[in-house]
Amino acid sequence: MVRENEIRAGEAAVEPPPPTDAGLVFIGRIHTPWSSRMMTPRQGRADGPTCRIEIFEPWQAALDGVERFERLEVLYWLHMSRRDLVRQSPANDGTTRGTFALRSPVRPNPIGTLIVTLVGVEGATLLVRGLDCLDGTPLIDIKPDRTLFTPIAPPQPGDFETE
Amino acid sequence: MVRENEIRAGEAAVEPPPPTDAGLVFIGRIHTPWSSRMMTPRQGRADGPTCRIEIFEPWQAALDGVERFERLEVLYWLHMSRRDLVRQSPANDGTTRGTFALRSPVRPNPIGTLIVTLVGVEGATLLVRGLDCLDGTPLIDIKPDRTLFTPIAPPQPGDFETE
Numbered sequence: 001m002v003r004e005n006e007i008r009a010g011e012a013a014v015e016p017p018p019p020t021d022a023g024l025v026f027i028g029r030i031h032t033p034w035s036s037r038m039m040t041p042r043q044g045r046a047d048g049p050t051c052r053i054e055i056f057e058p059w060q061a062a063l064d065g066v067e068r069f070e071r072l073e074v075l076y077w078l079h080m081s082r083r084d085l086v087r088q089s090p091a092n093d094g095t096t097r098g099t100f101a102l103r104s105p106v107r108p109n110p111i112g113t114l115i116v117t118l119v120g121v122e123g124a125t126l127l128v129r130g131l132d133c134l135d136g137t138p139l140i141d142i143k144p145d146r147t148l149f150t151p152i153a154p155p156q157p158g159d160f161e162t163e
Numbered sequence: 164m165v166r167e168n169e170i171r172a173g174e175a176a177v178e179p180p181p182p183t184d185a186g187l188v189f190i191g192r193i194h195t196p197w198s199s200r201m202m203t204p205r206q207g208r209a210d211g212p213t214c215r216i217e218i219f220e221p222w223q224a225a226l227d228g229v230e231r232f233e234r235l236e237v238l239y240w241l242h243m244s245r246r247d248l249v250r251q252s253p254a255n256d257g258t259t260r261g262t263f264a265l266r267s268p269v270r271p272n273p274i275g276t277l278i279v280t281l282v283g284v285e286g287a288t289l290l291v292r293g294l295d296c297l298d299g300t301p302l303i304d305i306k307p308d309r310t311l312f313t314p315i316a317p318p319q320p321g322d323f324e325t326e
Binding site: 014015022033075087143146 | 175186189190197202204208212218221227231232236242246260263267295301303304306309315322
């Protein structure tokens, strides 16, 4: 059986510096059907179950306008993941690849990013499809999908800069 | 002139909880041509200047395999941004929208996400196009573009779950 936090053949761990360069505040909590990492999808699917993203105070006012966007980008904290592997063997077959060439939850800063479809808004809760994280996962941020968003602020010189 | 950290008409700030729920380690530094927020692009462009992403030790071994991907997702820390606005007025015209309906750098956890084109790898430095952040921005994570990545690990039950 696959265990949850073992180091596998060929994997490489480092001694990481303390994670004290910046601090996060959890702004909400994600509710999904998956309470074990052995059941959770590797990747969300557009026709997956509808899940709930609960926004905590004092951030609820920041939701105004999200209903304009069919898709949202969600950032969440992979709170069960170790952070010290630089090489990983996802198939546990002795072959490895660098962490930055994988979307594994195990990374120096275990932040997941996903595009979800917005199904509805109920007060301070978003109903979305496409998630692939554990029930209870801490929420870090919500943004409009970058492909649907046009900046409202006026352009700046860098916007016109090409090589 | 637009100032950098003012509160504008209609904007709303909150008293945020201390950002102590999780800690980040800066894994590298992003080098761009833009040293002022008044010059920095609002959005990166595919034909923008080639920029450098420097990876610090002990994370350099984690780069192995990134060259397989034409596009990478980059997460970075918007170190100059205030974190307490829940409503913002990007055009400074009195109209406002909630922070989660904007891709503004001002957010409870000021993390930027971008898709960049990988131009080359020189040792522990990635050459990329498409960035829109200040010179010196701290790097948090690099992952393959989700649309180019197929999980290597075997599927789990949740992968087949639909509503």
